[in-house]
Amino acid sequence: MTLPKRSSKNNRRGMTLLVIVVLVMLISLSAYRYTFVMESEYRLTRLQEELVQSRLSALSGVEYAAHLLEQPPVQRSARAGIGARERIYRRATQRDDTTPDLRQDRKESWQFGLVSASVENSVADASMRPVASATSGSLEESIHWRWGFENESAKLSIPAMLQLEQTRPGHFRSYLLTLPGLDEESADAWLDQLGVPRINGPSRRNTTMPVDQNTVGIIDNATTTDREESRDRIRALWYGGDLNQNYRLDPIEVQLLDKLSRSQSGLMSSGPTSTTPTPQFQPLQRYFTWTSGERNERKDGRPRIYLNQPNLQRLHQELSSAFSNEIANFVIAYRQYGPNNGPRSANPIARSPLQPSPAQPSTTQLSKAFTPSTNNPPTGNSSVAAPAKGNLGNAPPSEITLSASEYAPVWTIPGTFVIANSLDLVGVSIALPAEGKQTASAPKKVLRSPFSSDNGERRNYLGKWLSDTTLVDTPVLEGRVDVTEAPAEVLMGIPGIDANLAQRIVEQRRSVASNPEALDSVAWLVESGVIDMAKLREIEPFLTNRSDVYTVQSIGFRDNRSPVYRCTVTIDARTIPASVLDLKVWHPWDRGFDIDSLNGITR
Numbered sequence: 001m002t003l004p005k006r007s008s009k010n011n012r013r014g015m016t017l018l019v020i021v022v023l024v025m026l027i028s029l030s031a032y033r034y035t036f037v038m039e040s041e042y043r044l045t046r047l048q049e050e051l052v053q054s055r056l057s058a059l060s061g062v063e064y065a066a067h068l069l070e071q072p073p074v075q076r077s078a079r080a081g082i083g084a085r086e087r088i089y090r091r092a093t094q095r096d097d098t099t100p101d102l103r104q105d106r107k108e109s110w111q112f113g114l115v116s117a118s119v120e121n122s123v124a125d126a127s128m129r130p131v132a133s134a135t136s137g138s139l140e141e142s143i144h145w146r147w148g149f150e151n152e153s154a155k156l157s158i159p160a161m162l163q164l165e166q167t168r169p170g171h172f173r174s175y176l177l178t179l180p181g182l183d184e185e186s187a188d189a190w191l192d193q194l195g196v197p198r199i200n201g202p203s204r205r206n207t208t209m210p211v212d213q214n215t216v217g218i219i220d221n222a223t224t225t226d227r228e229e230s231r232d233r234i235r236a237l238w239y240g241g242d243l244n245q246n247y248r249l250d251p252i253e254v255q256l257l258d259k260l261s262r263s264q265s266g267l268m269s270s271g272p273t274s275t276t277p278t279p280q281f282q283p284l285q286r287y288f289t290w291t292s293g294e295r296n297e298r299k300d301g302r303p304r305i306y307l308n309q310p311n312l313q314r315l316h317q318e319l320s321s322a323f324s325n326e327i328a329n330f331v332i333a334y335r336q337y338g339p340n341n342g343p344r345s346a347n348p349i350a351r352s353p354l355q356p357s358p359a360q361p362s363t364t365q366l367s368k369a370f371t372p373s374t375n376n377p378p379t380g381n382s383s384v385a386a387p388a389k390g391n392l393g394n395a396p397p398s399e400i401t402l403s404a405s406e407y408a409p410v411w412t413i414p415g416t417f418v419i420a421n422s423l424d425l426v427g428v429s430i431a432l433p434a435e436g437k438q439t440a441s442a443p444k445k446v447l448r449s450p451f452s453s454d455n456g457e458r459r460n461y462l463g464k465w466l467s468d469t470t471l472v473d474t475p476v477l478e479g480r481v482d483v484t485e486a487p488a489e490v491l492m493g494i495p496g497i498d499a500n501l502a503q504r505i506v507e508q509r510r511s512v513a514s515n516p517e518a519l520d521s522v523a524w525l526v527e528s529g530v531i532d533m534a535k536l537r538e539i540e541p542f543l544t545n546r547s548d549v550y551t552v553q554s555i556g557f558r559d560n561r562s563p564v565y566r567c568t569v570t571i572d573a574r575t576i577p578a579s580v581l582d583l584k585v586w587h588p589w590d591r592g593f594d595i596d597s598l599n600g601i602t603r
Contacts, residue, residue, distance in 0.1 A: 050558075051563050051565070053110050053556070053558075054556035054557060054558070054562065054563050054564055054565040055565040056556070057110045057111065057112045057556030057557070057565070058112055058554040058555060058556030058565040058566065058567055059556075059567075060093050060112055060556075061091070061113070061114050061554035061555070062552075062554050062567070062569055062571075062580055064091065064112070065114055065552050065554065065569075065571055066571050066573065066577070067578075069548060069550060069571050069573035069578055070573050070576050070577065072297070072299060072301035073299040074299045074301075085146070085148050086147050086600060088147070088148075089114040089115070089148050090112075090113045090147065090600075091111065092109045092110070092111045093110045093111065093112060108559050109558070110558050111558065111598075111599075112554055112557075113554070113555045113557065114552050114553070114554055114555075115145045115146065115147060115148075115247075115552070115553050115555065115593070116146060116148055116150035116551065116553060117145060117146075117247045118144040118146040118247070144247060144248070149552045149571075150550060150551040150552065151485045151547050152291060152292045152547065152549040152550055152551055153292040153293065153294065153544065153548075153549060154481065154482045154484075154486040154487070154490060154547065155486070155490055156175075156288050156289070156490055156494075157289060157479045158288050158289065158290055159290070159478075160479030161175075162194065162196065163479075164495070165196060169199060170199050171495070172191065172196055173187060173188070173196070175493040176190070176191070178492055178499070179282075179284075179287065179489055180282065186233075186237060189233065190237060236257060237283070237284050238283060238284045238285050239283050239285065240282060240283025240285075240286075241254070241256070241283075243256070243589070244586055244589035244590055244592055245553065245566075245568060245584075245586045245592070282489070286487075287490055287493075289549075291549050291570055291572060291581065292478065292480075292547065292549050293477055293478040293479070293480075293548065293549055293574050294544055294546050294574065295475065295476060295477075295548050295573075295574055295575075296470050296474060296475055299467065299546070304467075304468055304469055304470035305319060305468055306469075306470055306471075306472075307335075307419045307422070307469050307471055308335075308415075308418050308472075308473070309473065310414070310415060312336070312409070312411065312414075312415050313411055315331065315332065315335075316328045316329070316331075316332050316409060322464075323461070323464070323465070325405065326403065326404040326450045329404040329405065329407045329409060330404035330407075330425065330447060330449060330450050330451075331425065333409065333432070334417065334419065334425060334430055335416075335419070336413045336414070336415055336417070337417070337430050337431065337433065338416075338417040338430070339424070339428045339430065340428065340429040340430055340431045340446060398443045398444075399443050399444040399445065400444070400445050400446065401429075401446050401447075402432070402447050403447075403448055404447055404448065404449070404450050407432075407447055419471060420471075421471075421537060421540070422469055423533065423536065423537045423540060425449060425451045426451040426453055426458075426462075426533065427449060427451065427452070427453035428449050428451075429446045429447060429448055429449060430447040431444060431445070431447075432444075432446070453533065458526070458533075462523040462526065463520060463521035463524070463527070464521070465523075466522055466523050467521045475574075476575065480541075480542060480543055480544040481493075481494060481543055481544065482544055482546065483505065483509075483522055483525070483543045483545060484509065484519045484545050484546075485547075487506070488505070488506045489502075494539060494542045495539075495542065496535070496538045496539040501530075501531070505530055508525075508528050508530050512524070512528070520545065521545055522540060522544065522545050523536075524545075548572070548573040548574045549570065549572050549573065549574060550571050551568060551570045552568070552569060552571065553566060554567055554569065555592075557595055560595045564587050564593075564595075565585075565587050566585070566586040566587040566591075566592055566593075567583055567584060567585045568582075568583075568584050568586065569584075570582045
């Protein structure tokens with residue numbers, strides 16, 4: 001029996017279903033691929049958007065910091081209390097309500113945080129616990145971060161130190177050797193980069209070449225490898241090995257430092273500890289700065305009273321409105337007649353030894369500018385130096401002491417004497433010229449200073465006097481060190497301050513940390529008994545109690561899943577509007593900080 005043959009039509013049964021399955025599979029794969037590409041593009045777009053948002057948040061922090069520093073010091077101190085630091089320096093950026101939120105699952109908002117290195121011995125950190133405390137490798141961290149700014153005036157100005165080196169050769173090097181963890185070879189290498197000539201021989205560097213403000217110069221007579229080694233070592237000294245600027249030494253940074261210190265080429269390879277920070281080591285950027293200074297104004301924002309201005313009537317008016325008529329009269333008489341112990345030499349108008357200043361008219365120039373052009377000068381002007389010369393020889397038999405409140409200034413006499421130091425008026429007297437014909441038996445009239453040297457009376461005027469007056473007619477003062485925040489190591493770099501005095505200043509500053517108003521003037525050094533008036537007269541030109549230049553790291557962040565933007569800037573608010581200088585970006589290295597700690601979350 002034979003079976004019937006199947007038709008070809010029956011043999012093709014089911015092919016349609018198979019073709020459909022294949023087509024569906026291909027379409028599904030295409031759709032999956034399309035979905036995958038779209039999702040990847042969406043993620044990249046979201047990532048790019050979040051990068052922009054983090055960058056804008058960080059830059060908003062920079063603008064916010066500049067706004068804060070443009071305010072007068074009295075307003076800054078009122079809002080920057082220690083307990084309110086996080087509330088002030090960690091802010092949420094405002095979101096535009098007109099823009100739809102594409103990520104509804106995230107309730108956190110973008111924020112910026114303003115942080116800086118926590119410098120020990122500063123008033124701002126005296127009652128604060130370090131925010132970060134961890135170990136990296138075998139080295140214990142000695143640098144922590146805090147909310148707020150880093151005071152550039154609490155450091156030594158490198159341009160000012162270079163200027164001081166011209167009058168005090170070797171001072172810069174001697175000071176460097178007092179810093180913890182810095183040896184002679186490292187100090188000499190950095191000074192060579194700055195172009196400081198060696199006392200015992202020429203430097204290794206051509207001093208006519210410009211110096212990089214990151215102290216990463218190039219040594220002229222070195223090979224390419226040596227230049228790179230030297231540049232890396234100088235950078236390690238400047239940053240203290242903290243190459244990603246998160247104010248701690250990470251394990252990879254410890255390894256890099258160890259590798260750098262083991263190198264046998266370059267200038268600083270004589271020992272394994274040349275650049276390896278010890279637990280006591282601080283980066284050079286904690287002690288030195290390229291930009292520092294302050295606006296020459298009072299704490300409420302008004303300009304300081306210029307004591308050496310030629311317009312004596314205007315000077316009298318400004319002094320009488322800020323102090324008393326007695327003080328105003330005495331300052332005018334001092335400018336006209338000088339102190340009772342003889343005339344001073346024609347010194348230039350006083351300025352801080354650390355402060356570069358434009359040329360100022362000398363005493364002789366001021367005298368010529370306001371002396372009547374006649375062959376016979378008036379009697380009052382001709383007697384300016386006569387009483388003082390008499391005191392150098394035979395003194396009058398007696399004298400009449402007058403209070404400055406009883407004295408009436410004579411405006412026809414120019415101010416030929418320059419006040420070299422604001423404290424020169426304390427405890428001095430002024431010999432007034434005789435009226436009419438002088439006789440040998442006539443008593444001399446002496447004007448008594450209202451600036452008493454008595455400790456009790458000195459508290460009534462000294463602080464305000466130093467804060468509200470100035471000896472230079474410039475809008476900006478540069479190079480002075482902020483004694484309210486400078487660590488002991490920085491204070492030791494000021495001529496006249498040794499290690500013992502620097503430590504006493506820091507200890508006394510800690511005791512008054514709860515009352516910042518006590519530090520409104522450098523006069524607190526005398527009022528608290530740290531130094532006497534003679535020492536204050538010596539070091540006062542180098543000191544200040546304020547700053548308008550700060551460094552800050554601004555961090556734009558949201559949560560642990562979002563990107564972070566980190567940058568450090570120096571904000572120069574010596575002029576308004578403030579300038580943002582030396583922008584450096586650090587987030588390409590890593591996030592740097594734990595976001596939970598930035599959000600105030602403790603684990």
